[in-house]
Amino acid sequence: MSSLVKEELMKRLFGPRRRRLHEFIEVEGAGAQRYYLCVAVTKSKEVEICMVKHWRVDREEKYEIVEKWFLKDLEMIDGKEADTDNPYFDMHFHKVYNMEAYSCASKYTFARTLNKLNAMYLKKDFKIVNFDETYLNDDSIWSSNNRDFLVVLRVCFYVSSLLCFSLCRF
Structure with a gap:
């Protein structure tokens, strides 16, 4: 199911904007609408983090970017509590954004993706705190790969x- 959503997001939202979608996770939203937190890379190698709203009108799926940040502006991602299984995390930009992922596993997938893209494109020093280091490494047997x-x-x-x-x- 998630690969179908990823294809749909790529086709309708990121492809036309010349962005390559690397990862997305579902985050909690209000009402019947769904929200996805997406990580995409531009042609100029900038890493974007986007909040995408997803809703249905009649039988047509609609997607809209409602918030956008750049990885270069991310100061810290805080997993709240490393020793508990919780889906909550904060992203610290010029302002702190509280998030609730669909699951703890998706929260770690998101953090791993940001860490990996930072190493590939920015090599910037940003903090990943309150995450279990074992599950943040791509070489862990628990990683999404x-x-x-x-x-x-x-x-x-x-x-x-x-x-x-x-x-x-x-």
Whole structure:
């Protein structure tokens, strides 16, 4: 589902503006509208962070950028509490923006993406605080690039549990 949304955002919103969408996460919004926090790169290699509103009119999907910031202006991203599973985080620009991601995993995906794009394009010193460092690194087995591995690992665990359970019954 998320790949379909990403394709739709790219086709309708970022492609025509000559931006390449790297990542997006769903964030909590008011009412029946959805909001996405998107990270895109311009042709001139500027990294943009956009808040996109998504709504439906009759049967047509509508998308609108309602807020835009640049990674170069980001001073800090605060995950609130590193030792709890919570979806809340703050982005510190000239003003602090409170966010609630759809899940804790998506909050970490967003922070990893900002960290990676900062290393690629800016090499700027901005702080990522109150995140568990283990899950921020791309080489971690829990990173979004290794989700297939985690699925296989879970399936193997499930199958081995079933096998043990069936053997124990006799």
